[in-house]
């Protein structure tokens with residue numbers, strides 16, 4: 213199969229710095245769209261993968277899955293996009309399209325294995341898919357999203373992963389008027405979750421380990437913010453919450469949060485701790501609590517989320533960087549030193 217060479221930033225080994233490299237994208241198939249990447253967000257999942265914290269990282273690895281850009285070429289049978297359109301790609305770039313999960317618009321759970329935008333087996337070229345820290349992306353039109361024109365492109369990029377990852381469980385577990393929803397961990401995902409949950413009309417309580425984020429959470433729209441390391445403050449929330457979205461990226465005690473639930477409430481895990489989490493039986497049996505999880509969202513729901521964010525004027529609070537600053541950005545992300553998402557201006561590549 214013909215390929216086209218393109219510039220990227222990636223790494224050949226775990227924990228090694230990212231550097232400029234050249235990669236191949238496939239030549240357009242009849243339903244493929246090529247886009248020039250304008251902006252790409254940096255998610256904590258990119259950091260987990262370049263450190264190979266879950267095992268199985270495929271090197272050379274080019275991260276990046278919060279991608280927005282402009283369509284530069286289309287395959288001969290593409291119907292949904294034309295050259296010059298704004299377009300976005302999130303975590304999913306292919307799936308079987310035939311299994312029960314795909315038919316239910318849950319491509320992320322495809323029985324044959326979803327193809328993620330980076331670090332997944334590339335069906336056509338072999339090797340791994342390469343993510344958005346690059347000049348271009350080539351993808352089947354069915355996995356490309358339309359970006360509403362009213363959204364600022366750089367700060368909309370994080371919606372493609374952070375946005376859908378919190379929108380999907382907030383909707384599934386019915387956040388809305390009359391409900392008290394907790395957001396645990398105020399990073400890239402958590403700060404967008406505050407904005408989306410408020411737009412859904414729910415009462416939002418933030419739980420953070422960072423004193424500086426207690427005030428900031430209110431600026432972001434939270435009704436209440438609690439320093440989770442202060443056990444006196446935490447006691448006030450016992451049996452008060454309907455739902456808690458847990459975005460914490462490392463090992464932590466989830467029992468503390470299960471104990472904040474009303475009867476039949478749920479803690480929904482979206483954060484991916486590389487270490488096992490432990491659950492005390494009484495944290496779930498008392499109050500018929502659920503501990504559950506959620507993984508990004510399907511393509512149709514991602515488009516719905518983008519349209520919802522456009523309607524409510526929601527984007528991420530970002531720090532725009534050049535691609536040459538990427539290693540420094542990963543060090544700062546590891547320390548939680550970003551308010552609240554790094555986005556790379558790909559014009560710097």
Ligand code: NAP
Nearest residue numbers: 256257397398399400401420421422461462483484507508
């Ligand atoms: P992030 O920007 O680094 O935010 C994570 C936040 O978690 C931090 O800001 C901090 O919030 C809190 N935190 C970190 N370490 C902690 C610790 N040891 N104990 C308690 N709190 C801690 O990361 P992100 O990009 O939002 O991603 C969050 C997690 O979700 C990552 O694991 C990522 O891989 C995962 N993720 C999952 C999905 C999915 O579909 N399930 C999708 C995207 C990302 P405070 O300062 O407020 O305490």
Ligand code: ZN
Nearest residue numbers: 255257373374
């Ligand atoms: Zn992500």
